Amino acid sequence: MQTGLPPLPLQSPGTPWPTRAWPTGEARARDAARLEALLARAFDAAPDGPLGKTYALLAIQGGRLTYERYGFGATPETTQPSWSMAKSMTQALVGMLVLDGRLDIHAPADVPEWKGADDPRAAITLDQLLRMSSGLAFVEDYVPGSVSDVLEMLYGSGKADAAAYAASRPLAHPPGSFWSYASGTSNIVARLAAQAQGGDFAAYMRSRLFEPLGMDSATPKFDAAGTFIGSSYCFCTPRDFARFGLLYLRDGAWDGRRLLPEGWVDYARTPTFQQEGVTDGPYGAHWWLGIGGPGSFSANGYAGQFIIVCPDRDLIVVRNGDTPLESKDRLRDWIGEVVDCFGAA
Structure with a gap:
C-alpha cells in the first residue's frame, strides 16, 4: 500500500x-x-x-x-444521473482490464488519431490520461455561449463520436507536466478500454462490474460510435x-x-x-x-x-x-x- x-x-x-x-x-x-x-x-x-x-x-x-x-x-x-461520477466507474473498468492482463497503464495509449509520423501525442500514457495530465488542450466550461469543448463534445459536433472529438485536440503542454480536468480524457479512456476488451463492452460492464455488485439499476449510455460515454453517463x-x-x-x-x-x-x-x-x-x-x-x-x-x-x-x-x-x-x-x-x- x-x-x-x-x-x-x-x-x-x-x-x-x-x-x-x-x-x-x-x-x-x-x-x-x-x-x-x-x-x-x-x-x-x-x-x-x-x-x-x-x-x-x-x-x-x-x-x-x-x-x-x-x-x-x-x-x-x-x-439519478451520474454525470462525472461515471469517470470513476471508467477507472474501475480499466482496472478490471489490467487484472485481465489486457492493459498496461504505463505504456503509450493506443489512440488511432495519434499514430501520425512524429505526433507528440503518441507519448501520452493511459496513466497520464487517468490522472488528467495528458497535456491535451480541452476547455471544461459549462456556461452556455462560452467556448466549451465539453459542451461541444456532448451536445454539438462531437456527440456522435466523443472519443474521436477529444482525441483530435492538440497538445497544449508536454504529457505529464500539467494537470487539467477534462471530460474528453475519460471518453478516450473508455474507448481504450473497449478496444482492449475486444467484444461487447456493454456486456462486459454488466458481467464484471454491475452484476457482481448487484447494481441492477445501472444504465450506461453509449454514443453513435458505440463508445461508453465514460465522462458523464451512467444512471443508477x-x-x-x-x-x-x-x-x-x-x-x-x-x-x-x-x-x-x-x-x-x-x-x-x-x-x-x-x-x-x-x-x-x-x-x-x-x-x-x-x-x-x-x-x-x-x-x-x-x-x-x-x-x-x-x-x-x-x-x-x-x-x-x-x-x-x-x-x-x-x-x-x-x-x-x-x-x-x-x-x-
Missing part, C-alpha cells in the same frame, strides 16, 4: 454484502442535532435555495445502510451508487472475490502532481481527494452528485441532487460538514 494512505477497512464477518439488499444499522452520528440541521438546509428548503434540490442522501457505515432520505419527489427506485439509484463506493472502500474485493487488482484503489487515491494555481482541489486517478476530510476520496459529478469514501470512518456518503453551478463551493462545504457529523466506525 502507498505510504501515507489510511488503511481500507475490511467487511465485518457478521455483515452481509449488499449484493441483493442493503443490511441496515444505526447511524453513528456524533452530533445528531448538527446533522439534522444540515439536512434541513437541503431537504426542507425551497428548490431555488442555496443548495438547490437534494434528491437523496445516504450514509453507509460499517457496510450497513445507516441513513437514507429522499426529497423533491425522488424515491429509492428513482435513477443512490443505493447502487453506494454499492460502487463500497467496492472501493473494500479495496476492490467483493464477497470473497477480487474484482480490481491489488493496489488499484490505492492507485486511484494517490495524489497526482498539480502545478501551482490549481483551485479545483487535489486529484488522484479519476477520483477526487479530500472532500470528506483527510484521507477521503470521492466520485464527483456535475450539479452535486457525490460518492464520498472515508476509510477512517468506514463510511460512504452518497448525495444526488441538482445544485446550481454558482453554489458548488457552498455545496462542497455542506457535504464536508455532513461527513464530519459521523463518528468513527
Whole structure:
C-alpha cells in the first residue's frame, strides 16, 4: 500500500454484502442535532435555495445502510444521473482490464488519431490520461455561449463520436507536466478500454462490474460510435451508487472475490502532481481527494452528485441532487460538514 494512505477497512464477518439488499444499522452520528440541521438546509428548503434540490442522501457505515432520505419527489427506485461520477466507474473498468492482463497503464495509449509520423501525442500514457495530465488542450466550461469543448463534445459536433472529438485536440503542454480536468480524457479512456476488451463492452460492464455488485439499476449510455460515454453517463439509484463506493472502500474485493487488482484503489487515491494555481482541489486517478476530510476520496459529478469514501470512518456518503453551478463551493462545504457529523466506525 502507498505510504501515507489510511488503511481500507475490511467487511465485518457478521455483515452481509449488499449484493441483493442493503443490511441496515444505526447511524453513528456524533452530533445528531448538527446533522439534522444540515439536512434541513437541503431537504426542507425551497428548490431555488442555496443548495438547490437534494434528491437523496445516504450514509453507509460499517457496510450497513445507516441513513437514507429522499426529497423533491425522488424515491429509492428513482435513477439519478451520474454525470462525472461515471469517470470513476471508467477507472474501475480499466482496472478490471489490467487484472485481465489486457492493459498496461504505463505504456503509450493506443489512440488511432495519434499514430501520425512524429505526433507528440503518441507519448501520452493511459496513466497520464487517468490522472488528467495528458497535456491535451480541452476547455471544461459549462456556461452556455462560452467556448466549451465539453459542451461541444456532448451536445454539438462531437456527440456522435466523443472519443474521436477529444482525441483530435492538440497538445497544449508536454504529457505529464500539467494537470487539467477534462471530460474528453475519460471518453478516450473508455474507448481504450473497449478496444482492449475486444467484444461487447456493454456486456462486459454488466458481467464484471454491475452484476457482481448487484447494481441492477445501472444504465450506461453509449454514443453513435458505440463508445461508453465514460465522462458523464451512467444512471443508477443512490443505493447502487453506494454499492460502487463500497467496492472501493473494500479495496476492490467483493464477497470473497477480487474484482480490481491489488493496489488499484490505492492507485486511484494517490495524489497526482498539480502545478501551482490549481483551485479545483487535489486529484488522484479519476477520483477526487479530500472532500470528506483527510484521507477521503470521492466520485464527483456535475450539479452535486457525490460518492464520498472515508476509510477512517468506514463510511460512504452518497448525495444526488441538482445544485446550481454558482453554489458548488457552498455545496462542497455542506457535504464536508455532513461527513464530519459521523463518528468513527
